[in-house]
Amino acid sequence: MIYSCQTKCCHYIFLGSEQQRACPDCGKQQIQPATAAERAEFFHRHTAALVKRRRSG
Numbered sequence: 001m002i003y004s005c006q007t008k009c010c011h012y013i014f015l016g017s018e019q020q021r022a023c024p025d026c027g028k029q030q031i032q033p034a035t036a037a038e039r040a041e042f043f044h045r046h047t048a049a050l051v052k053r054r055r056s057g
């Protein structure tokens, strides 16, 4: 499951288990399941290293 951290300065998007409660980056328990846009950003980041120049639209 992909989560996003809701704290203002962190906003870390990460892959976690269903028991995940806290952000692995800042440690705060303010995470929520990522929205579609956040999931897209997550996958974009992880594929950006492989595919440098690829744009849709």
Ligand SMILES: [Zn+2]
Binding pocket: 005, 006, 007, 010, 011, 012, 023, 024, 025, 026, 027, 028
């Ligand atoms: Zn965080």
